[in-house]
Amino acid sequence: MTRSLDALRSRRWFAASDMRGFAHRQRIQQMGLRREDVLDKPIVAIINTWSDLSPCHAHLRERAESVKRGVLMAGGMPFELPAMSLGEVMVKPTTMLYRNFLAMEVEELLRSLPIDGVVLLAGCDKTTPATVMGAVSAGLPTIFCPAGGMLSDRHLKRGEPARSIGAGTHTRMFWDEYQAGQIPEPEWIKLEAKMTRSPGTCNVMGTASTMTSMVEALGLALPGATAIPAMDAGHVRMATNCGERIVSMIWDDLTPAKLLTRGAFLNAAAVQMALGGSTNAAVHIIAMARRAGVDLSLADLDAMGRQVPVLANLFPSGDRLMEDFHYAGGLPALMNRIRPHLSLGEMTVTGRTIGENIEGRESLDDEVIRPLERPVSAAGALAVLRGNLAPEGAVMKSSAASPKYFRHTGRALVFDSPAEMNKVCADPELDVDENTVLVLRNAGPVGAPGMPEWGGLPIPKKLLDRGVRDMVRLSDARMSGTHYGSCILHISPEAAVGGPLALVRTGDLIALDVEARTLELKVSNDELARRRADWTPPPRPVTRGFTRLYQDHVLQAHEGCDFDFLQGDDSSPEPAIF
Known part of the structure; x- marks a missing residue:
């Protein structure tokens, strides 16, 4: 124990001998708690993203009880705080629109209440980066308790x-x-x-498993926690361990600022590549790094993608599921396989380094966690493309794409909305073949708004009937981490703010070269200048509420899509009463 009781943040609420201190203690006792429950113990928040309409988190009510048990066993006092639940499939128009909303909610909950440390209960896609972003900005000792994958x-x-x-x-x-x-x-x-047999997140290496694994690699989760299936008894025990561990972290003042270095973020990037992780990670990891005041860019991710092959044989890059990954040894075993690419001295929530956490953790199934000399894909999980069509970058999950399209030139077929796209693609007489490049625009952070997962553009019905299952597809949207195919995503800047994607016309030639990392529109600069002179921004019909705030302040994809006023690691002042 390195901190005294009087050093705890919650003492400012409960230990004062003035009227405010009296009122705070009074209200706690109103709920049936004892005076000493808040005077003599660290206060732990359990941020719970449970909801009746979030099937991935349907079990988190019970897991919160397990966390509470661990907190009480360790001598802390737990309080469960509900936060916005972003169940991926159910929320419209897209959970990405509300990632920053949840991040702000978590930060303000922790800042405004008498909290000494926090356990984050999350897992479904945007809840992981959102809760971490908020907790990092709040600056309190934090441990992440992942929701776990559903049964196969x-x-x-x-x-x-x-x-x-x-x-x-x-x-x-x-x-x-x-x-x-x-x-x-x-x-x-x-x-x-x-197909979906239990609560828990998608059981492929989609965005949920990618992000929880990256948070474990950052050092914010217990070793091996992210691969435990949601309905496994081990998941209950892990939640209890999180509650127990956070109390020690509070006494040690082990805050995110002491864990989240550039080396930790590069470890997370290495893990993303070895997992064949979701392209969504490119947006989220940059947003999390910026909250921590760490410089991280798409160039860093591309460099890591060239170095670290895909070793996890998991859908959509492979053919196994998260249960198999857990049985094979989970993330510690995978990280042990890529030790040469890791910064092993980074500190973690265990109080030990990442190198110490993974020492001796070997793969128990070399078909699920492949050795370096026999990867699932040597092409890498992520390629960052640049060119006159994506001056600030675009991303591609090369490990889940068709190699025949890695060098390809095709005629563009352009859509300005999903409704137009779906209608046209259903036309049996559509002028299209497998060499055509499908283009969807106005689907980015500002344009959609919220950058929905529209990037897995549908194969036209005419071609499906002929057996075609992949084509080159471009957009300023995102794609579900569970999807696959030769899709180029996150084109930045987006069309709605005047990015070059806004100038593409049906019939233009587009050239892709994955090895050279280029994406080029084969149109002269003079012609593009003429088109730009004729271009006008699309209307923004939303005039109020959070969506208006989002459109006014969201950054572009290569910057993480956070709000421009939430960057950096400078914490806001404590509540004014103090």
Whole structure:
């Protein structure tokens, strides 16, 4: 124990002998608690993103009780604080619109209340970066308790070997087959009812598992925590351990500022590449780094993508699921495999370094966590492309794309909205072939608004019927981490603020070279200048509320899509009463 009781932040509320201190103690006792429960113990917040409409977090009410048990066992006093729950599928128009909202809520909850440390209960896509961003800005000792992945399903067809299936990637695969008439209606209805068998996040290496794994790599979660299935008894024990550990972190004043160095963020980037992680991580890790005052850019991510091969054989880059990854040793085993690419001296929530945490943690299944000499993909999980079409960068999940498109030139087919795109792509007479480059614009942070996951553009029905399952597709949108294909995303600056994507016309030639990291619009500078002179920004019909605030202050994709007024690690003053 390195801090005294009087050094705790909560003492400013509860230890004072004035009227305010009296009132604070009075109100605590109003809830049936004892005076000494808040005077003699550190106060722990449990930020819970549970909701009845968030299936990924449906179990977090129970996990909060496990965290409380751990806090009490360690001599702390827990208080559960509900926060906005961003259940990915249900929230419209996109959870990304509200990531910064949740980050602000977490920061203000921690800043305004008598809190000494915090356990974050989250996991579904945007909840992980949002809660971490808010906690980092608040600056209190923080530990992340991941929601865990859902249980896997088995797809059985007579005469064929059984295969594991899950949410996200398989949904998209089965949908394409259903559209092409390869899955009959009765089977489709059965798939709908059984593919998602329990609470928990998507059980592929989508955005949820990517982000929770990166937070573990940052040192903010217990070793191995992120791969434990949501319904595993070990998940309950892990939650209890989080509650117990945060109390020690409070006494040691082990804050995010002491953990989140540039080396820690580069470790997280290395893990993203080895996992074949979601392209969404490119936005979130930059946002988190900027909150911590750490300089991190797309160039850093691209450099790491060239160095670290994909070793995790997980959908959508591989063919296994998160349960398999857990049984194979989870993230500590994967990180041990990429030790040469890690900064091993970075401190973590355990009070030990990342190198100490992963020491001796070996892979138990070399088909799930591949050795360096036999990667799932040597192409890398992420490529950052630049050129006259993406002067500030665009990203591509090269490990889940078709190699035949790594060097490709095709004629553009441009859409200004998803509604237009879906209508046109359903036309059986559409002038399109597999070499066409599909382009969707006005889908970025400002244009959509919120940068939805529209980037997995649909294959036109005409081509699905011919057996085509991939094409080159460009957008200023994001793509679900569960998706796959030759999709170029996050084109920055976006079309709605005048980025070059706004100037593309159907019939223009677009050239992609993944190895050279280039994305070029084959139109002369003079012609582009003429088009720019004729361009006008699209209207912004929203005039009030959070969406208006978002459009006015959101940064571009290469900057992390945080708000311009939330950058840096300077904390705001404590509440004015102090």
